[in-house]
Amino acid sequence: MTAESTRRTRPTLPAGGSHARNWRGLGGGFLLKLALMALVNALGVSVVLSAIAAESWIILAVSVVLLVAADVIYFTRRALPLKYLFPGLVFLLAFQVFTLGYTGYVAFTNYGTGHAGSQQQAVDAALIQAERRLDDSPSYPLAVVQRGDELGFAINDDGRLRVGTAEQPLRDAGALPDSSSAPASVPGWDVVPRALLLGDAELQEQVASLRVPISADANDGSLRTREGSTAAVYRSSLVWDEQAQTITDVDSGVVYTADPSTGNFVAADGSTLPTGWIVTVGFDNFLRAFTDQRYSVPLLQVTGWTFAFAALTVFTSFALGLFLAIVFNDERVRARRVLRTLFLFPYAFPAFMSALLWRGMLNSEFGIVNDLFFFGADINWLGDPWLARLAVIWVNLWLSFPYWFLVCLGALQSLPGETLEAATIDGAGPWRRFRSITLPLLLVSTAPLAIASFAFNFNNFTIIYMLTSGGPYFTGGAAQLGATDLLISAIYKISGVAGGTADYGLASALSIIVFLVIGAISALAFRQTRKLEEIQS
Amino acid sequence: MSAPTASPTRTFALTPRRARWWAEVGWKYPLAVVMAFFAVFPLVYVLSASLNPRGNLSGSSALFSEVTLENFIRLGSTSFWIWMLNTLFIATASAIGAVLMGAAAAYAFSRFRFRGRRTSLTSLLIIQMFPQTVAFIAVFLMLLALGEVVPALGINSKIALICVYLGGALGANTFLMYGFINTIPTEIDESAKIDGASHAQIFWQLILPLMRPVLAVVFLLAFVSAFGDFILAKIILTSEDNWTLAVGMYQWVSNQLATRWGLFAAGAVVASIPVLVLFLTLQRYVVGGLVQGAVKG
Numbered sequence A: 001m002t003a004e005s006t007r008r009t010r011p012t013l014p015a016g017g018s019h020a021r022n023w024r025g026l027g028g029g030f031l032l033k034l035a036l037m038a039l040v041n042a043l044g045v046s047v048v049l050s051a052i053a054a055e056s057w058i059i060l061a062v063s064v065v066l067l068v069a070a071d072v073i074y075f076t077r078r079a080l081p082l083k084y085l086f087p088g089l090v091f092l093l094a095f096q097v098f099t100l101g102y103t104g105y106v107a108f109t110n111y112g113t114g115h116a117g118s119q120q121q122a123v124d125a126a127l128i129q130a131e132r133r134l135d136d137s138p139s140y141p142l143a144v145v146q147r148g149d150e151l152g153f154a155i156n157d158d159g160r161l162r163v164g165t166a167e168q169p170l171r172d173a174g175a176l177p178d179s180s181s182a183p184a185s186v187p188g189w190d191v192v193p194r195a196l197l198l199g200d201a202e203l204q205e206q207v208a209s210l211r212v213p214i215s216a217d218a219n220d221g222s223l224r225t226r227e228g229s230t231a232a233v234y235r236s237s238l239v240w241d242e243q244a245q246t247i248t249d250v251d252s253g254v255v256y257t258a259d260p261s262t263g264n265f266v267a268a269d270g271s272t273l274p275t276g277w278i279v280t281v282g283f284d285n286f287l288r289a290f291t292d293q294r295y296s297v298p299l300l301q302v303t304g305w306t307f308a309f310a311a312l313t314v315f316t317s318f319a320l321g322l323f324l325a326i327v328f329n330d331e332r333v334r335a336r337r338v339l340r341t342l343f344l345f346p347y348a349f350p351a352f353m354s355a356l357l358w359r360g361m362l363n364s365e366f367g368i369v370n371d372l373f374f375f376g377a378d379i380n381w382l383g384d385p386w387l388a389r390l391a392v393i394w395v396n397l398w399l400s401f402p403y404w405f406l407v408c409l410g411a412l413q414s415l416p417g418e419t420l421e422a423a424t425i426d427g428a429g430p431w432r433r434f435r436s437i438t439l440p441l442l443l444v445s446t447a448p449l450a451i452a453s454f455a456f457n458f459n460n461f462t463i464i465y466m467l468t469s470g471g472p473y474f475t476g477g478a479a480q481l482g483a484t485d486l487l488i489s490a491i492y493k494i495s496g497v498a499g500g501t502a503d504y505g506l507a508s509a510l511s512i513i514v515f516l517v518i519g520a521i522s523a524l525a526f527r528q529t530r531k532l533e534e535i536q537s
Numbered sequence B: 001m002s003a004p005t006a007s008p009t010r011t012f013a014l015t016p017r018r019a020r021w022w023a024e025v026g027w028k029y030p031l032a033v034v035m036a037f038f039a040v041f042p043l044v045y046v047l048s049a050s051l052n053p054r055g056n057l058s059g060s061s062a063l064f065s066e067v068t069l070e071n072f073i074r075l076g077s078t079s080f081w082i083w084m085l086n087t088l089f090i091a092t093a094s095a096i097g098a099v100l101m102g103a104a105a106a107y108a109f110s111r112f113r114f115r116g117r118r119t120s121l122t123s124l125l126i127i128q129m130f131p132q133t134v135a136f137i138a139v140f141l142m143l144l145a146l147g148e149v150v151p152a153l154g155i156n157s158k159i160a161l162i163c164v165y166l167g168g169a170l171g172a173n174t175f176l177m178y179g180f181i182n183t184i185p186t187e188i189d190e191s192a193k194i195d196g197a198s199h200a201q202i203f204w205q206l207i208l209p210l211m212r213p214v215l216a217v218v219f220l221l222a223f224v225s226a227f228g229d230f231i232l233a234k235i236i237l238t239s240e241d242n243w244t245l246a247v248g249m250y251q252w253v254s255n256q257l258a259t260r261w262g263l264f265a266a267g268a269v270v271a272s273i274p275v276l277v278l279f280l281t282l283q284r285y286v287v288g289g290l291v292q293g294a295v296k297g
Helices: A001-011 A028-054 A057-075 A082-107 A119-129 A193-199 A200-208 A284-293 A293-328 A337-347 A352-359 A369-372 A384-413 A417-425 A430-458 A461-469 A488-495 A506-534 B007-012 B015-028 B028-051 B068-075 B080-111 B117-127 B132-149 B156-165 B167-182 B186-193 B197-209 B212-228 B231-236 B246-258 B262-282 B283-297
Strands: A130-131 A138-145 A151-157 A161-165 A171-175 A223-224 A230-236 A238-241 A246-249 A256-261 A264-266
Touching: A001 B028, A028 A057, A028 A119, A028 B132, A028 B197, A057 A082, A057 B132, A082 B080, A082 B117, A082 B132, A082 B156, A119 A130, A119 A238, A119 A246, A151 B007, A151 B117, A161 A246, A171 A430, A171 B007, A246 A293, A284 A293, A284 A506, A284 B117, A293 A384, A293 A430, A293 A488, A293 B028, A293 B068, A293 B197, A337 A384, A337 B028, A337 B262, A352 A461, A352 B117, A352 B246, A352 B262, A384 A430, A384 B015, A417 A430, A417 B132, A430 A506, A461 A488, A461 B246, A488 A506, A488 B132, A506 B132, B007 B231, B028 B068, B028 B262, B068 B132, B068 B262, B080 B167, B080 B197, B080 B246, B117 B167, B132 B231, B156 B167, B156 B212, B156 B231, B167 B212, B167 B262, B197 B212, B212 B246, B212 B262, B212 B283, B231 B246, B262 B283
Parallel strands: none
Antiparallel strands: A130 A230, A138 A151, A138 A230, A151 A161, A161 A171, A223 A230, A238 A246, A246 A256, A256 A264
16 A cells, blocks of 8 residues: 555645544534424424324325335434435425326216216215205204304204204204204304304304204215204205115106216216216227317317427527627627626516517507507507417427527527637638537527427416416317417317316316327437537547 | 728729628628527517507507506506415425425435446336326316315315325436436445434535536526426416416406506516526536437436
């Protein structure tokens, strides 16, 4: 061993020896970590407890696993990289990876309006919807009771006190002194005074809509009240037979049979009950997108426009940005810094406001574009399909050319000057130099960004929704799709998350298609980038 | 006095030198003016409309014909300021989270060699290709279920929205920071280690300060994307008090654009200030960051 290597492995230490081997007590950092972990544990335990209370077993399992993992990772000496990766990974797994997978699952189900839960929930909902007060149904003296935010009913059932809530069917709670008056006090509950009930409209409404099941069996019916002092038994006109998987309407005698392939209760004449349950339907949603005339025709147009929009928008703004970068990458032009700042403005102005701003500027009646640049003509920019498409491209050009200007400026400045000089000496003109040297070298660094920009604009929901809302609309078709709708805004409209009829299944199937397209483009881009990089090396 | 001055014709006629100047440099000035007009005109117009007391679209074409602060004062009687605070809160929180998580992950990938490192880097690259916004239905349904258990993470919660944004924090930014951190020489951390620094001290006190330029870029990108997001904010934040600017201002003008134009313009001017200030102060880093992003892909 040479003296040199010894010095390297064992550096001369300051008096007192290495810091690393000395216990320096509880540092501030350690205390901070302890406090943070205490907080994480407190939050985690409260989530675990409420998951148990809500009987959400998946959330319970996930939160227990995450909590234990967090404690193990941060209180052992091992797993050093995980200490740095864990927070990001938790969010990534929960809010991106899981949602991607869940989208896949929903795409194969009939989840949506009318199919929003399990079969049991569908049965209960159907029975509750058909509940009516029967002529001969008994009524009971009633007290409305409260525990925290939860409301319940307490009744006098022939001298027995019975209490229940919407979640908890009636339970016996002891004897009452007489058999005809409403319970005056209920152990564990606060009796809501009648005066308060009469004075509070919101509370009245809550009480009027409250239904307390008589037993766990939905066929037994429930207690309801109209005025808050007597409760009556309401019973459904439908009867659920779990053995036979049928629901019978006792009034009309119609029998609805559960159909496990569609998740509906179907009668012999083909009519169905409005509530169904979630079942997997295989590729039905994908087929529907391609074969159902109401969707397939507009969706085909939307898909074509989505590709055209993304390609055109990247091409125009890249071309303009590159052109300006080449033109102004010239030391003889003064005030280039000012120009760069001015060009930065559209990029720095929040995109959603730009779209709204242009929506006003392009207004056919009062918009400044028609007023100032077209001499007050009434050009219906956003009302004509082709003009609207032009307007969308135009606005996106305004928004994104500064980005490409800045990127290309940077890339140009890192080009090798000697190569260009050599080409000039060899007699190459400016166009030839641009085509054969500048552009290929520039594309090495900008092509990945162009692909990313394509993928971004493929899903540029904001600009479309803010500027045109997808309009002008096609006539006919199921959802309100229009000439400037992109796939993502079409998915948004079909999904019904904004209200109206929801079809999560079909919308998720379309999302999957978008994912496949984006994935394919990105994979292609990767290979292309590799090829371009070979030019450089 | 007696010295011969240049004849007047010389300055006006296109001498060969002057013609060359026009062909090579001079024409760029008119082009610059046209492009600057294209870039800035809409912004000048919105500023003018915000100062126009008429407050509707029809009278706003004459630039700066009247100047009052009426529209800005009228903002006070709307929910605008609540939305502004909501947006700033959500954007700042998710930007800080994105910076910290991304930097920590980049540090781990760059400085530690562990089993599955390559695989996780590659999977991260693949996952980040699939935009979160397209999965908005699953996000919506998931938050519906989560809200039953933890109301703070359900629909109509700002915290839930921030969490959703943080879900995309790792994928988008780790590579930018990873590339940057790799350019910081490892000798720096090694010498600190020899001096007895722990890995946490190296990360917080050495690496993070050195990463300042890329942190600025990531902060800005995350801030702007949260500031401008519409689709997730719209489906998650349902009550007016929780809306962000994007949701609120869209609601304002989607139906009555023509009549609420002055209000919108004033709101747009106010709302663009934080982003513009951020952009202009971080301009140095932004331009560098974009170029770096360009080179790193």
